[in-house]
Amino acid sequence: MSISRFNAVEKASNRKAIEVVTPKEKVSEYFASNVFNRKAMQKYLSKGIFQQLTNAIDNGALIDGHIANHVASGMRMWALEKGVTHYTHWFHPLTDGTAEKHDAFVEHDGQGGMIEEFSGKLLVQQEPDASSFPNGGLRNTFEARGYSAWDPSSPAFVVDDTLCIPTVFISYTGEALDYKTPLIRSVEALNEYAAKVCNYFYADVKKITTFLGWEQEYFLVDIELYAARPDLSLTERTLMGHESAKNQQLDDHYFGSIPPRVQEFMKELEIESYKLGIPVKTRHNEAAPSQFELAPIYEECNLANDHNLLIMAVMKRVARKHNFRVLLHEKPFQGINGSGKHNNWSMGTDTGVQLFSPGKDQTANLSFITFVVNALMAVYKNNALLKASIASAGNEYRLGGYEAPPVILSSFLGTQISDILDKFENSDIDDAIQMDDKKGIKLGVGQIPELLLDNTDRNRTSSFAFTGNRFEFRAVGSSANCASSMLVLNAAMAHQLKQFYNEVEGLRKAGQTKKEAIFHVLKKCIKESKPVRFDGNGYSNEWRVEAKRRGLDCETSIPLQYDAYTTPETIAMFKDVNVLSEIELQARNEVKWEIYTKKVQIEARVLGDLSLNHIIPVVIRYQTILLENVARIQQIYGEDFRAMAAEPMRLIEKISGHINAVNSGVFDMVEARKKANRIEEAREKAIAYHDTVLPFLGEIRSHIDELELMVDNQMWPLPKYRELLFIR
Numbered sequence: 001m002s003i004s005r006f007n008a009v010e011k012a013s014n015r016k017a018i019e020v021v022t023p024k025e026k027v028s029e030y031f032a033s034n035v036f037n038r039k040a041m042q043k044y045l046s047k048g049i050f051q052q053l054t055n056a057i058d059n060g061a062l063i064d065g066h067i068a069n070h071v072a073s074g075m076r077m078w079a080l081e082k083g084v085t086h087y088t089h090w091f092h093p094l095t096d097g098t099a100e101k102h103d104a105f106v107e108h109d110g111q112g113g114m115i116e117e118f119s120g121k122l123l124v125q126q127e128p129d130a131s132s133f134p135n136g137g138l139r140n141t142f143e144a145r146g147y148s149a150w151d152p153s154s155p156a157f158v159v160d161d162t163l164c165i166p167t168v169f170i171s172y173t174g175e176a177l178d179y180k181t182p183l184i185r186s187v188e189a190l191n192e193y194a195a196k197v198c199n200y201f202y203a204d205v206k207k208i209t210t211f212l213g214w215e216q217e218y219f220l221v222d223i224e225l226y227a228a229r230p231d232l233s234l235t236e237r238t239l240m241g242h243e244s245a246k247n248q249q250l251d252d253h254y255f256g257s258i259p260p261r262v263q264e265f266m267k268e269l270e271i272e273s274y275k276l277g278i279p280v281k282t283r284h285n286e287a288a289p290s291q292f293e294l295a296p297i298y299e300e301c302n303l304a305n306d307h308n309l310l311i312m313a314v315m316k317r318v319a320r321k322h323n324f325r326v327l328l329h330e331k332p333f334q335g336i337n338g339s340g341k342h343n344n345w346s347m348g349t350d351t352g353v354q355l356f357s358p359g360k361d362q363t364a365n366l367s368f369i370t371f372v373v374n375a376l377m378a379v380y381k382n383n384a385l386l387k388a389s390i391a392s393a394g395n396e397y398r399l400g401g402y403e404a405p406p407v408i409l410s411s412f413l414g415t416q417i418s419d420i421l422d423k424f425e426n427s428d429i430d431d432a433i434q435m436d437d438k439k440g441i442k443l444g445v446g447q448i449p450e451l452l453l454d455n456t457d458r459n460r461t462s463s464f465a466f467t468g469n470r471f472e473f474r475a476v477g478s479s480a481n482c483a484s485s486m487l488v489l490n491a492a493m494a495h496q497l498k499q500f501y502n503e504v505e506g507l508r509k510a511g512q513t514k515k516e517a518i519f520h521v522l523k524k525c526i527k528e529s530k531p532v533r534f535d536g537n538g539y540s541n542e543w544r545v546e547a548k549r550r551g552l553d554c555e556t557s558i559p560l561q562y563d564a565y566t567t568p569e570t571i572a573m574f575k576d577v578n579v580l581s582e583i584e585l586q587a588r589n590e591v592k593w594e595i596y597t598k599k600v601q602i603e604a605r606v607l608g609d610l611s612l613n614h615i616i617p618v619v620i621r622y623q624t625i626l627l628e629n630v631a632r633i634q635q636i637y638g639e640d641f642r643a644m645a646a647e648p649m650r651l652i653e654k655i656s657g658h659i660n661a662v663n664s665g666v667f668d669m670v671e672a673r674k675k676a677n678r679i680e681e682a683r684e685k686a687i688a689y690h691d692t693v694l695p696f697l698g699e700i701r702s703h704i705d706e707l708e709l710m711v712d713n714q715m716w717p718l719p720k721y722r723e724l725l726f727i728r
């Protein structure tokens with residue numbers, strides 16, 4: 001039995017903030033205290049082992065059994081001192097979120113007792129039951145088990161009594177069953193090809209690091225109100241609910257002060273994040289009521305992604321302590337902003353150069369232009385694929401709305417960079433050659449002074465915007481694993497840089513100088529990638545028409561968007577940079593279609609139940625009251641009753657219309673589901689769910705939302721938007 005609306009509302013509005021005790025130490029003193037980072041390693045490992053391990057982390061050197069054993073024993077010692085009793089391999093299956101299987105540190109001591117044990121073997125490898133995780137048929141194909149394997153590049157950490165070891169999750173034959181494996185492969189590919197191109201400008205660069213700085217948006221709802229909304233509890237989304245008279249029209253939430261209850265939640269979340277080594281930095285209100293954002297200082301991509309996944313789990317835990325539930329869903333409420341995750345993406349060299357930052361001299365600026373243009377090319381050539389990488393049942397409700405990035409991928413550069421590229425495109429080779437010396441800077445490329453780039457020139461409607469020293473991929477969904485989009489972006493960029501390099505080398509072999517060759521290839525790329533550049537209003541209808549004309553992908557159906565993963569071009573691209581094989585791509589799409597189907601299926605079921613068991617009975621009760629009212633009027637006033645009972649009679653009719661529409665909508669939706677369920681093939685089934693089941697969700701809800709405005713407020717069973725959305 002769910003909690004009654006009025007009980008919940010009363011409890012929620014009387015709730016006081018739970019004060020958090022701030023640690024006495026400075027953040028710098030307890031930062032990463034629950035992380036087996038280099039500082040801890042140095043303390044718990046011998047000098048030799050420490051050096052070999054850091055060499056493996058920094059340079060990819062192999063870790064043998066001997067090293068693993070020593071690391072495991074050091075890690076165990078460190079963890080035991082923190083009162084840890086269990087360990088787990090922590091991995092990212094193809095569902096969003098993380099998975100873990102906890103094992104105790106204890107082993108038989110051979111004499112009937114137990115000892116604390118944790119060997120290198122247990123650190124390096126585990127065999128969770130792969131069949132319980134989506135694998136897109138990979139496991140069956142290979143009749144192999146899946147195993148998780150230690151990722152030393154991301155440090156182990158402690159949560160409560162458990163040591164968590166970041167791992168990849170792969171099948172016995174090496175196919176990735178997770179997000180981390182291809183993310184790591186993509187970072188390595190990008191390192192390889194970006195370094196090659198980078199060496200044209202900086203000969204001493206040996207390593208390129210990819211950075212990710214995510215911004216996480218979320219909603220908070222009081223725990224009691226959440227419990228009183230079965231749709232929220234089961235789908236993280238309100239499947240019904242009329243817009244509140246006041247929502248975000250006044251834009252007062254964005255600039256408003258943070259409510260004390262939320263402030264305390266954020267404080268504790270920050271403390272917990274710091275202990276886990278997550279460098280959170282900004283927190284603020286977002287546009288919608290009860291919507292907030294959190295962002296850390298950017299980090300290396302794989303680590304940043306681990307931290308994002310970890311923080312999503314921490315948020316859920318801390319929220320409950322403060323009597324909230326955190327909603328990471330992309331569109332928990334209709335009619336107000338949804339939540340995204342902005343993925344700020346950049347690359348840097350081991351010599352300290354940020355590749356998307358304009359530099360001080362011509363070489364630096366040519367390098368800058370080269371990387372920006374290659375990024376544009378990668379986005380242009382893979383715009384359908386990048387869209388597929390952020391496509392999910394949840395994000396489907398968010399994108400394309402007036403307040404969110406559209407379902408078309410384009411890149412905003414700002415007027416300065418656009419002008420520079422236009423100049424570049426229209427200049428001739430003499431200009432290029434002059435770029436070599438200090439005097440002739442005809443292109444203007446060398447003229448971008450340090451920090452001149454105006455990053456206030458923001459375009460909030462662009463899905464992939466250049467923001468001064470990085471690109472910001474804004475279409476990512478708030479509940480997504482960032483790796484899904486980052487691995488595509490990294491792989492596409494690596495592939496593009498490889499191609500760029502080969503083309504430049506081709507021209508050099510044909511007799512051109514390095515600068516000439518670079519100039520020619522860049523010019524060609526600037527021309528070719530032009531269709532993906534768009535600085536106008538990405539939410540406008542004109543843009544939809546224009547984008548289609550430019551040949552950008554405009555597909556709106558999520559199941560069909562996934563097809564971009566298995567086109568011959570995509571398969572060749574991923575293969576070329578060794579990030580995902582064709583078999584892996586096929587298998588992962590199976591999983592994506594299955595998840596899509598299940599999400600819509602669950603929502604359809606929940607909506608059906610709520611309609612028939614929560615809403616309609618209450619509406620009928622209210623209608624009966626109206627009918628009794630009409631009958632009484634007739635009793636008392638006789639023949640004249642029609643004029644007197646006009647209003648209740650009008651309401652009765654309207655209500656009947658909506659009741660019938662809801663009932664027949666639910667009936668038809670069930671039929672559509674039955675039909676879709678008979679389809680075997682995952683893709684076809686997802687398409688059927690999208691085309692024939694999904695439309696009923698909006699249709700049915702529109703009638704219920706109308707009813708919400710007619711039925712006596714005292715009788716309405718579910719907390720209304722105005723009650724859910726404003727935290728006192």
Ligand code: ADP
Nearest residue numbers: 211212213214295296297298344345346469470
């Ligand atoms: P805004 O909301 O205006 O985009 P924020 O300060 O909230 O700005 O977030 C900016 C995000 O971008 C932070 O996560 C920050 O760490 C990240 N970031 C800043 N510079 C870089 C960079 N060079 N590479 C990757 N991420 C970056």
Ligand code: MG
Nearest residue numbers: 215342344472
């Ligand atoms: Mg941002």
